[in-house]
Amino acid sequence: VTGRAAIVAVGSELLGSTRADTNSLWLSARLEEAGIPVVRKACVGDDAAEIRAELGLALSRAPLVVCTGGLGPTGDDLTKEAVAAHFGRRLVPDRAVLAVLRERWERRGLPMPDVNAKQALAVEGARLLSNPYGTAPGVLLEDSGRLVGLLPGVPREMRAMFDGHVLPEVRRRFGGPRRYRRVLRVASLGESAVEELVAPVYARWPESVFTILGGAGEVQIHLIAAGEEKEAQRTLDAQTRDFDEALGGRIYGRDEETLESVVGRLLRERGKSLALAESCTGGLIAERLTRVPGSSEYFFGAVVSYSNHSKSQLLGVRPESLETFGAVSSEVASEMAAGALERFHSDYALAATGVAGPGGGSEDKPVGMVWLALCSRGASRTRLLRLPGSRGLVRAWASTTALEMLRKEVVRG
Amino acid sequence: VTGRAAIVAVGSELLGSTRADTNSLWLSARLEEAGIPVVRKACVGDDAAEIRAELGLALSRAPLVVCTGGLGPTGDDLTKEAVAAHFGRRLVPDRAVLAVLRERWERRGLPMPDVNAKQALAVEGARLLSNPYGTAPGVLLEDSGRLVGLLPGVPREMRAMFDGHVLPEVRRRFGGPRRYRRVLRVASLGESAVEELVAPVYARWPESVFTILGGAGEVQIHLIAAGEEKEAQRTLDAQTRDFDEALGGRIYGRDEETLESVVGRLLRERGKSLALAESCTGGLIAERLTRVPGSSEYFFGAVVSYSNHSKSQLLGVRPESLETFGAVSSEVASEMAAGALERFHSDYALAATGVAGPGGGSEDKPVGMVWLALCSRGASRTRLLRLPGSRGLVRAWASTTALEMLRKEVVRG
Numbered sequence: 001v002t003g004r005a006a007i008v009a010v011g012s013e014l015l016g017s018t019r020a021d022t023n024s025l026w027l028s029a030r031l032e033e034a035g036i037p038v039v040r041k042a043c044v045g046d047d048a049a050e051i052r053a054e055l056g057l058a059l060s061r062a063p064l065v066v067c068t069g070g071l072g073p074t075g076d077d078l079t080k081e082a083v084a085a086h087f088g089r090r091l092v093p094d095r096a097v098l099a100v101l102r103e104r105w106e107r108r109g110l111p112m113p114d115v116n117a118k119q120a121l122a123v124e125g126a127r128l129l130s131n132p133y134g135t136a137p138g139v140l141l142e143d144s145g146r147l148v149g150l151l152p153g154v155p156r157e158m159r160a161m162f163d164g165h166v167l168p169e170v171r172r173r174f175g176g177p178r179r180y181r182r183v184l185r186v187a188s189l190g191e192s193a194v195e196e197l198v199a200p201v202y203a204r205w206p207e208s209v210f211t212i213l214g215g216a217g218e219v220q221i222h223l224i225a226a227g228e229e230k231e232a233q234r235t236l237d238a239q240t241r242d243f244d245e246a247l248g249g250r251i252y253g254r255d256e257e258t259l260e261s262v263v264g265r266l267l268r269e270r271g272k273s274l275a276l277a278e279s280c281t282g283g284l285i286a287e288r289l290t291r292v293p294g295s296s297e298y299f300f301g302a303v304v305s306y307s308n309h310s311k312s313q314l315l316g317v318r319p320e321s322l323e324t325f326g327a328v329s330s331e332v333a334s335e336m337a338a339g340a341l342e343r344f345h346s347d348y349a350l351a352a353t354g355v356a357g358p359g360g361g362s363e364d365k366p367v368g369m370v371w372l373a374l375c376s377r378g379a380s381r382t383r384l385l386r387l388p389g390s391r392g393l394v395r396a397w398a399s400t401t402a403l404e405m406l407r408k409e410v411v412r413g
Numbered sequence: 414v415t416g417r418a419a420i421v422a423v424g425s426e427l428l429g430s431t432r433a434d435t436n437s438l439w440l441s442a443r444l445e446e447a448g449i450p451v452v453r454k455a456c457v458g459d460d461a462a463e464i465r466a467e468l469g470l471a472l473s474r475a476p477l478v479v480c481t482g483g484l485g486p487t488g489d490d491l492t493k494e495a496v497a498a499h500f501g502r503r504l505v506p507d508r509a510v511l512a513v514l515r516e517r518w519e520r521r522g523l524p525m526p527d528v529n530a531k532q533a534l535a536v537e538g539a540r541l542l543s544n545p546y547g548t549a550p551g552v553l554l555e556d557s558g559r560l561v562g563l564l565p566g567v568p569r570e571m572r573a574m575f576d577g578h579v580l581p582e583v584r585r586r587f588g589g590p591r592r593y594r595r596v597l598r599v600a601s602l603g604e605s606a607v608e609e610l611v612a613p614v615y616a617r618w619p620e621s622v623f624t625i626l627g628g629a630g631e632v633q634i635h636l637i638a639a640g641e642e643k644e645a646q647r648t649l650d651a652q653t654r655d656f657d658e659a660l661g662g663r664i665y666g667r668d669e670e671t672l673e674s675v676v677g678r679l680l681r682e683r684g685k686s687l688a689l690a691e692s693c694t695g696g697l698i699a700e701r702l703t704r705v706p707g708s709s710e711y712f713f714g715a716v717v718s719y720s721n722h723s724k725s726q727l728l729g730v731r732p733e734s735l736e737t738f739g740a741v742s743s744e745v746a747s748e749m750a751a752g753a754l755e756r757f758h759s760d761y762a763l764a765a766t767g768v769a770g771p772g773g774g775s776e777d778k779p780v781g782m783v784w785l786a787l788c789s790r791g792a793s794r795t796r797l798l799r800l801p802g803s804r805g806l807v808r809a810w811a812s813t814t815a816l817e818m819l820r821k822e823v824v825r826g
Contacts, residue, residue: 015451017442018626018635020433029430038428040463042455050453050474057470061463213431222431276717282703283696286717290695293771293804295719302717303727304689304699310714310757314727344723358706391706 003174004039005031006058010070010079011153012045023068023158030167035176035226036064046070051082055148059086063146064174066166069153071136073115079150080123080139087143089124093117097128097137104135129165133157140165147173177226182236184221184243185253187404188397194219194247201242208239216393217400218259252407259403260288260295266410267298267348274406275344276302277315277336279327280354280370284399300344305336315339328353328365330373330382337375348409349375350402354385356394370398374405416449416587419471423483423492424566425458436481436571443580448589448639449477459483464495468561472499476559477587479579482566484549486528492563493536493552500556502537506530510541510550517548542578546570553578560586590639595649597634597656598666600817601810607632607660614655621652629806630813631672665820672816673701673708679823680711680761687819688757689715690728690749692740693767693783697812713757718749728752741766741778743786743795750788761822762788763815767798769807783811787818 007028009021024041031038039062044050051070058065070079084091098120105112119136122128129138129149134157139150149166151158186194191214198221202210211222223239225232244251253262267274276285286302289295303314308327311317316339317332325331336351354370361367368387373380385401387394420441422434437454444451452475457463464483471478483492497504511533518525532549535541542551542562547570552563562579564571599607604627611634615623624635636652638645657664666675680687689698699715702708716727721740724730729752730745738744749764767783774780781800786793798814800807 013624015441015454016624017438017445018624020435020438022433025430025433028428032430039460040455040457040467041428042453044453047452053470053474054453057466061466211426211429211431275723278696278699282708283691283699283715283717284703286691286696287700290697290717290719290769291805291808295695296773299719301719301723301727302696302715304696304703304715304717306703306709306712306714307757310688314714314716314756343727344720356703360709392704395704 003036003064003170003176004062005036005064005066005174006062007038007041008051008054008058008065008067009041009043009153010046010051010067011043012047012076014043014069015045021068023153023155026155026159027066027068027162029181030162031066031170032224033179033181034167034171034174035179036170036174046076046078048078048082048085051078052086055082055086059146059148064148064170065146066149066151066162068151068158071119071138071150071152073113073118073135077118080121083139083141083148083150084123087123087141089126091121092124094120094122094128097122097130100130101135127165129161131157132160132164138165140169178229178232179224179226180229180232180236182223182225182240183255184223184240184251185257185259186219186221186247186250187252187259187407188217188401189219189247189250190214191219194221197248198243198246201239201246204242205239208235216396249408249411252404258288258291259400259407261292263403263407263410264289264292264295264298266407268294270410270413272347272410273298273300273344275300275340275346275349277340277349277351278302278304279306279311279336279352280356281352281395281399281402282306282356284395285350285352285402288399288403300346303340303343311336315343326365328355328369328371330371330384333371333373333382334375334380337373337380341375341377347376348406350406351375352398352402354394354398356391356398358391368394370394372398372402372405374402374409376409416477416583416589417452417475418444418449418477418479418587419475420451420454421464421467421471421478421480422454422456422566423459423464423480424456425460425489427456427482428458434481436566436568439568439572440479440481440575442594443575444479444583445637446592446594447580447584447587448592449583449587459489459491461491461495461498464491465499468495468499472559472561477562477583478559479562479564479575481564481571484532484551484563484565486526486531486548490531493534496552496554496561496563497536500536500554502539504534505537507533507535507541510535510543513543514548540578542574544570545573545577551578553582591642591645592637592639593642593645593649595636595638595653596668597636597653597664598670598672599632599634599660599663600665600672600820601630601814602632602660602663603627604632607634610661611656611659614652614659617655618652621648629809662821665817671701671704672813672820674705676816676820676823677702677705677708677711679820681707683823683826685760685823685826686711686713686757688713688753688759688762690753690762690764691715691717692719692724692749692765693769694765694808694812694815695719695769697808698763698765698815701812701816713759716753716756724749728756739778741768741782741784743784743797746784746786746795747788747793750786750793754788754790760789761819763819764788765811765815767807767811769804769811771804781807783807785811785815785818787815787822789822
C-alpha cells in the first residue's frame with residue numbers, strides 16, 4: 001500500500017515571525033525518497049486544544065502523521081498528552097526508560113528533576129523510542145492502520161530517531177517504489193534561459209517530473225526517478241546526459257556540489273593555482289572559494305581594491321588606464337588580473353570591476369555593469385556583464401559568472 | 414474584540430523539500446503588531462479537498478484566516494473555488510476586474526489568454542482586491558463574523574495587498590492593543606553568556622516577554638510592548654537602557670541594523686577609513702563590509718593572504734616572523750594589520766589569521782584558534798580567540814569579533 005503523510009510541528013515559537021519550521025523540509029525529502037507524498041503540514045503552538053484539532057485533521061487526511069516538538073519535560077510540552085487523548089489511551093510510566101533517564105542525570109552528577117519523570121510516560125500500547133542525543137524519548141503508535149510518530153523538535157535528535165525508528169516501520173507499511181533524486185546545477189544562466197534550452201528534454205521524457213529552481217546566478221534542475229535503484233539511476237544518468245547536451249556543458253555540478261568546490265577540485269586535480277583582484281564583488285569571490293576546506297592548496301589570495309589608489313598601489317594598474325578608461329573598464333579589469341597573477345605567482349587570476357549600486361551609476365556605466373577578466377600565463381580575456389537587480393544580486397551574479405568563466409577555462413585546460 | 418488568526422499557504426511546491434513558506438513569517442509579524450496572535454499555520458497542495466479540509470479547520474480555530482497562493486489562472490489554482498464551496502457561494506465574473514485584466518494584457522500588446530478570465534471570477538458577496546504588481550486579484554470575504562483574506566503567493570504582491578486591503582479591515586474588526594517590536598543586537602557573545610548577563614533585566618520586567626535568539630557570532634534580544642504608541646516606545650526605551658547597562662555597551666545596533674552597517678556609519682561619521690588583511694576569514698570581513706551601499710567612502714580594500722608568500726609579498730610580513738612564530742600568531746597578525754594600514758593608507762586596519770578547519774590544526778594551534786589584530790596610526794593590539802564549531806562558524810565568529818573589536822575602538826575613538 002502506498003501511503004500519504006502529514007507533518008505536524010508543535011511549538012509556539014514556530015508561530016512567531018522569527019523561526020521557520022525547517023524540520024518538515026528534511027522530513028519531506030526523506031518521505032519523498034520512500035515514495036510517500038506529503039499532503040499537508042502544519043505548525044501549532046504548545047496548546048492542547050490546538051494540537052488535538054490538528055492531529056484529528058491530519059489523521060483524517062493521511063494514514064501516517066509525523067509530529068515534531070513538544071516532548072520536553074515542562075508543562076508546555078503536550079504532544080504526548082494530545083495523542084493519548086485523541087486515541088483514548090492512558091499515559092503510563094515506563095520503568096525502563098525512567099531508569100535510563102535517571103542514569104543519564106546521575107552520570108552528569110545531578111539528581112533528576114521531578115518534572116523529567118514526565119518524559120518516561122509512554123502512551124499505552126505504543127513504543128517509546130530511545131533518543132541517542134537527548135533526554136526526550138519519542139513515541140511510535142499504531143492504531144487501526146494508522147501510524148503516528150512523535151519526535152523531538154531538536155533537528156539532530158529528530159533526524160536520528162526518524163531514520164532509526166520511524167522510517168523502517170514507515171517503509172514496511174506504506175513505502176511506495178523508492179525514489180531517487182538528483183540535482184543538476186547550472187551557473188550564470190537565468191531560469192527562463194534554462195527553461196528554453198531544456199524544452200526538448202521535457203518532450204523526450206513526458207512521464208518524468210522535472211523541477212527548475214532559480215537562485216542568484218544559479219539554476220537547479222531536480223530530477224526524480226522511482227523504482228529499483230539500478231534502473232532508477234540509469235534513468236537519471238540518461239536524463240542527465242540529455243540535459244547536459246541541451247545545456248551545452250553548462251552543468252557544473254550535482255547534488256550538494258557548489259561552484260566553488262567544483263572549481264577547487266578542478267584546480268587541485270590539474271595542479272593549478274588561483275589569485276583574485278576584486279573590486280565590485282568586494283571579497284565575495286574569495287569568501288566563496290575559501291568556504292571550501294583545503295582551499296589554501298590552490299587559492300593563494302586576493303586583493304580587494306575598493307579604491308583607485310589601491311588598484312595602482314597593490315595591483316599595479318596604471319594610473320593612465322584609470323584616468324583614460326575609468327575603473328570600470330576592460331583595460332582596468334585586465335590590468336587587475338595581470339597584477340594579481342604576477343604578485344601572487346598563481347597560474348590563473350580573475351578580476352572583477354563594476355558598479356554594484358544602488359549609487360555610483362552613470363549613463364555610460366550604469367548600475368549592474370561589470371567587467372570580468374581572466375588571466376593565465378600567456379593569455380587574457382575580458383567579458384562585459386550587464387546585470388539587473390539589487391546590489392546583492394549584482395554581486396552574486398558577478399561572482400558566479402567569474403567562477404563559471406574560470407571553470408570553463410580550467411576544463412578546457 | 415481581540416482576534417485570533419490562522420494562516421494557510423496553498424501550493425504543492427511548499428510540501429516538497431526545497432521551499433519553505435516564508436510568507437507566513439511576514440504575516441505573523443504584521444498580525445503580531447496588530448495585536449492578533451497566530452494560533453496555527455498550514456501548507457496544503459493544489460488540491461481542492463485538502464484546501465477545503467484545512468480551511469474548515471482553520472475557520473473553526475480562528476475567526477480570521479489569511480490564505481496565500483493558488484490564485485493564478487491555471488487549473489491548479491483552486492483557492493477561490495475552495496472558499497466559495499466552503500461558504501456555499503457561487504463564483505461570478507466581475508466585469509470591472511475583467512476589463513482591468515484585458516487592458517493590462519493589451520498594454521503588453523498581447524491578447525488575454527482565455528484561462529486568465531478565471532482570475533476575474535469573484536466569490537459572490539465578497540470583495541475582489543486589486544493587485545498592484547500582478548494579474549491575480551485577491552479576495553476579502555466576510556461571513557458570520559469571520560473574515561477570510563485570499564492573497565497571491567508572490568511575496569511582493571501578497572505584502573502590498575495585505576497592507577493595502579486586508580490589514581485595515583483586520584484592525585477594525587479584530588485588532589487588540591497594537592504591539593511594537595524592537596530588536597537589540599549583540600555581537601561576539603554567546604547566547605548563554607547574554608542570558609546570564611541580562612537575568613536582572615528579566616527580574617525587573619516580570620510582565621514583559623523577551624525572546625533571545627542566537628546565531629553565528631550574534632545574539633538578538635526581541636522586545637515587545639503593547640498599547641498606545643508613545644507609551645509603548647517609552648517602555649521599549651527604558652528596557653533598552655536596562656539591557657544596555659546589563660550588557661556593558663555591547664549592544665551594537667537595533668532592528669534591521671547589521672554590524673557592518675554600524676561600523677560603516679561610525680567610520681563615515683568620524684571621517685575615518687579602514688583596510689583589512691585576512692587570512693582564515695578568506696575575504697568574509699571585506700565581503701560583509703562591502704554589502705553596505707557606499708562603503709567605498711571608508712573601506713579602502715583588503716589583502717586576502719591565503720599563502721605565506723602573499724603575507725610577505727603583499728603585506729610585508731617578515732619571513733622571520735612567519736618562521737619563528739608561525740602564520741597563526743600574535744606577531745604575524747600584528748604585522749599583517751600594520752602592512753595593510755601602510756599599503757592602503759587607511760586610519761584603521763584589521764587582521765585575522767587562524768585555523769578555520771576542519772584540517773590544519775595541531776596541538777599548539779588547534780582548529781578554531783584565531784589571532785585578530787587591530788592597528789591604527791600609533792597603536793596596535795591583538796586578541797586571541799578559541800572558537801568551537803565548523804569551518805563556517807569559526808569564520809563567522811572571527812569576522813564578527815573582528816568587526817566588534819573595531820566598533821568599540823572607533824566608538825572610543
